[in-house]
Amino acid sequence: MTGPVLDVHGVSVQLAGRPVLSRVDLQVGQGEFVALLGANGSGKSTLVRAVVGLVPVCAGRVQVFGTPLGSFRDWRRLGYVPQRLTATSGVPATVTEVVAEGRLSRSAPFRRTTRTDREAVRAALEAVGMADRARDSLGRLSGGQQQRVLIARALAGRPEVLILDEPTAGVDVPSQQAFADALETLAGHGTTVLLVAHELGPLRPLVQRAVVLRHGQVVHDGPPPAPVADAHHVHAHGPSDDGEGLLS
């Protein structure tokens, strides 16, 4: 009986009067792990922002868990990691305070932080290997560490579907591996994942299906493109030299 978790049908988006997406279809089924690939500027972020309702759609429809986005209220079922939040806030905030934002979809106004909230925050920080930095100020972390905090924030709500916009951009390789392990565990427990990426790296083995955008249109929907041919050294790689032509 369960239809797709995310269902994007014929969606077009205009930003500042310019078409950014045209008639995009994207379905993500229950428990699927889908990668959304494409060059910078191809519309990946705009597509996931349309899926979570941050960008208005000028044609087509978006359904989340079978509900049209406009009437969807069950936000606790959805976790979102925006593309890197460049600036931190005007006032200091600790890692814990930011990750606790992820619990708000499960809280009500005037309600206090519960023990469940605290445990979920701690578990989310452990999942991204940041538990020892819980009390540090966000502004004192490296870019990669801040990115991991944003991932933990999405995990803290214990969502059924995770939408991640380039979560590993700027994250060093050991952290990427730790993050891949965390995602593998989640996917193993049935979490649905839509992952925006430029290069898959250590996440590649998890991806079941890849959708590739180019100039705001879907140009591929199927098995992930073959890994970059490796071990050929002394390469000058511009945009199109090593088998990533599909992406760049």
Place this chain on the structure above:
Amino acid sequence: MTMFGYDFMQRALVGAVLTGLAAPAVGTYLVQRRQALIGDGIGHVALTGVALGLLTGAFPVLTAMIVATAGAVTIEVVRMRGRASGDVALAMLFYGGIAGGVLLTGLAGNSAATLNTYLFGSLTTVSPTDLWVIAGLALVVLVLALSLRRQLFAVCHDEEYARVAGLRVPVYNVLLAVMAALTVTTAMRVVGLLLVSALMVVPVATAQQLTRSFRTTLLLAMGLGVVVSSAGVVLSYYVDVAPGASIVVIAIAGFVATACLGGALGRRRTTMPELAEGELGVHVAAHDHEQVHTHGEDCGHDAVRHGDHVDYLHEGHRHAQHVDHYDEH
């Protein structure tokens, strides 16, 4: 008789303590969303409300509250719409507010001295009724600022994420605007409409030099707000100046002292430096000596962010992970 024996001084001090608590509490959220000057704009608008009260013989604190709230909500709606012309609209509102206030006060036949008590605060003119209104409004603002801390923090820190978390962001935005307007009304008798914004912002700026969490910043700013407001009232009793001026001068002195202290302690920055993306050159695979070493956090090499990836400074050049090897960048 000590100064605390005078009724008017007791009222001024109670008013100062309440204002000192409420203004930085709201100010922390405004600084968080980089709207430090919005309180100033609301103060300008509120002046028209004061003048309306003087002109019609109504209670100026009440008319100021109504006009300030309407102004604050308008400002927030303009901000949420994100119109390019929004800046100009806000400027009109701010300067129109002050000009209207001066005009109406003149029409009402009040002296500049009356107007001054609202612009810069006054010790002797806080009436018992004023005090009750100040106390009521301050209480409302404090309860909201503290009990909705998690929601307001999220909305001010990352508005888009808050929307995806299901928070009713426009409601919180308007609520914060109303809280700011109520704070301005609370503060105008003691601190004055032109200086209220300083009490919303300066204690927060002082506190955040010493703190690393939002919660302690909020609480410390409120504590500092109480200290500087009370000290300012006492000072202006002795030197006979408008309390708004002495409160703000003391607050700024506290900020400067903290900054000097902090500078002397030499806080170390650990944020990763960032290279301009334009420096991304041709990628050439690195030499082999990496097989024995995996770069990562705390690997001993300095990390710099470079466009969408991290480079590690290594014997005078930079290494970037690429699939199974390092590129030289």
